[in-house]
Amino acid sequence: MIGATVTALTTLTSGCGALASEACESTPAPQSPVEVRLVGADMERTLFDRAAVTKVGTVQNCQGVTAFDVTVSEETATGVRESFESLDVADRTDRFEVTVVEDGQITTRFGIKQSLADAVTSGDWERTIQLTFEERSTGEALHERFRCG
Numbered sequence: 001m002i003g004a005t006v007t008a009l010t011t012l013t014s015g016c017g018a019l020a021s022e023a024c025e026s027t028p029a030p031q032s033p034v035e036v037r038l039v040g041a042d043m044e045r046t047l048f049d050r051a052a053v054t055k056v057g058t059v060q061n062c063q064g065v066t067a068f069d070v071t072v073s074e075e076t077a078t079g080v081r082e083s084f085e086s087l088d089v090a091d092r093t094d095r096f097e098v099t100v101v102e103d104g105q106i107t108t109r110f111g112i113k114q115s116l117a118d119a120v121t122s123g124d125w126e127r128t129i130q131l132t133f134e135e136r137s138t139g140e141a142l143h144e145r146f147r148c149g
Contacts, residue, residue, distance in 0.1 A: 034145050035101045036070075036131070038083055039109070045083055047098070052076035055128075056147045059140055066139030067132045070146055077127040081120050090117040100131055100142065107142060108133045 035049045057069030072080070083089075089096050089112065099109045110132055119125040133139030 033102075034142060037099045037101055038087070038089070038096055039099050040087065040096045043087070045087075047080050047083060048072050048076045050146055050149060053146050056143065057128075059143050061136060065132050065134065066136045067130050068139065068143045068146075069128050069130050071126075071128040074127070077125065081123065081125070084117060084120045090114075090121045093117050100133075102142065102145070107138055 033049055036047045038045045038047050052072045052075075053070050054073050055069075055071035059066060059068050061067075087096070093112045093114050097109050097111055099106045101107065108131070116125070116129065131139075131142070133142065
């Protein structure tokens with residue numbers, strides 16, 4: 001995998017956070033799309049974008065990494081499960097990574113934890129994942145994008 005530090009994508013057990021559209025200070029100017037993608041050796045597939053997010057957790061900083069939770073719609077969760085199943089992600093997590101892309105540029109990338117892949121494909125996934133960022137400013141900026149558009 002590429003990047004200085006690879007962090008894990010994990011499922012979360014608590015659902016703290018605000019609704020994606022809650023408490024935005026102002027109406028943002030139109031911006032480029034933000035997408036979360038599944039990337040393998042010979043493929044790239046969009047898992048979801050900002051419009052599919054129903055809830056965004058608070059920004060947390062732990063061990064030098066900035067992170068926040070996002071919860072996706074039922075329909076999006078079904079699409080994520082279908083992508084993981086069709087690509088056999090649960091049996092080959094080491095061959096895939098997740099990227100967050102803004103304006104065509106990768107802002108972060110990280111591996112997929114086996115427990116997440118198993119939960120997604122078994123149907124036990126709570127539709128919430130944690131996005132992690134090495135740079136606090138990037139994490140905070142994308143947190144606002146996911147919350148407010």
